[in-house]
Amino acid sequence: MLSAAENRMIAEVGPGTPAGEWFRRFWNPIAVSDNWDGIRTHWDYSQPLMFNGEPGTVGSWSDRLGNFNGKPTPVRILGEDLVLFRDGAGRPGLISRRCPHRGTSMEFGRIQERGIACCYHGWLFDVSGKCLDMPAEPADSTFKDKVRITAYPVEEMGGLLWTYMGPDAPPLLPRFDAYGRNDGIRAVENFGLWPVNWVQICENSVDQTHTTTLHGGAGGERSDIWGAELPRVTWERMAFGIKATSARPGMNYTRSSYYIMPTMNRLPQPWPGGKFKWPRYSAVWRTPVDDFHTLFFSVCFTEEVDGELPELPADLNFHVSDQLNIHREQDFQAIVSQGALCDRTTEGLATSDEGVILFRKMVMEGIKAVECGDDPLGVRRAGDPEAIIDLGGDVMDGLNQLEKV
Secondary structure, eight states: OOOHHHHHHHHOOSTTSHHHHHHTTSEEEEEEOTTOOSEEEEOOOOOBOOBTTBOOBHHHHHHHHHBOOSSOEEEEETTEEEEEEEOTTSOEEEEESBOTTTOOBGGGOEEETTEEEOTTTOOEEOTTSBEEEOTTSOTTOOGGGGOBOOEEOEEEETTEEEEEOOSSSOOOOOEEHHHHOOSEEEEEEEEEEESSOHHHHHHHHHOTTHHHHHHOSTTOTTHHHHOSSOOEEEEEEOSSEEEEEEEETTTTEEEEEEEETTTEEEEEOOOGGGSOBOOEEEEEEEEEEETTEEEEEEEEEEEOBTTBOOOOOTTOOSSOGGGSHHHHHHHHHHHHTTOSSOOTTSOOOOGGGHHHHHHHHHHHHHHHHHHTTOOOTTOOOSSOTTOEEOOHHHHOOTTSOOBOO
16 A cells, blocks of 8 residues: 555656656657568557547557657657657657747648758757757847757667657667567567556556456466466566566466566567467567556567577467457456556555565655666666667576477
């Protein structure tokens, strides 16, 4: 149980809030890149969803907000209204939605070689936020040198666009294997805009005891993974987050997954039905839109083994979207029914909630580190920026052992 103040502290993500400032010390994914030409899917869930006063569905809003098409696109990240664009030279940019001149929305901006020009008076800004031109001002005016638009750096990795919204020089963008490796097949999946606070979705990832009850059981969609008996779960604090290890009674395997700060869950992704075995895993990331909405991305990576990729049976795919439809709806219903921002002042936590308790504690520790002027757990500034952080050997399980067919 948390106090009302503690609940707000870890949940609210706008500028100046404790968790918002913590989040702004990390790189976060904001959209599937328009440059990604590999496998991509998005969850076309028909659940009605109002966002920003406009009607739609979970699926339609995920497509509008989470799939970048290269044109100036209004987005909201960590409570800030922004515009994602790509200039004429192909550089991605993320800037404040309002032009600093007269407040016109930059979503109607016109792309030029060097940046994006406001549609109203043509003030031109590059991806760094610098004003390059004010067409109506005298040729010898230096006023443009004094004007900037808020801008955040954007990088591309693993089929996603990432941004850093912090106050200092960006840390390294961690190249975890699912995003950074190129010796395999990567499927990039947009799992939707969820009308719920980020904490609830991430607590679901740490809470491995729910998997059998919600998703498994005899005849469940993924009973081949979750089984009919509750798992024995242990949680460990790691250098980057939490390791959850689940022993599945009667199934003769142990499954380990990592929760990596701030919101990434790295887990093995067995093929359904046990019909096919080849190493693959997913990395899912949840990016807060605001206090009541969260974007959900996933990358599923299938490794090469001895330079070879598997030849899949006709009923299997390299992505997981069509394998987890019921699974995802079950999570959605359980999480969203808690409320848009869960009230944790009245909950009754038990011993099986050890992982959830540890997760909240580590978020609070990260918030405290930022308040003290330090980098929180999970931020990397030293080392080779191109180095791949490979977790592959630690997250494989008995359902993912190599079997060439």
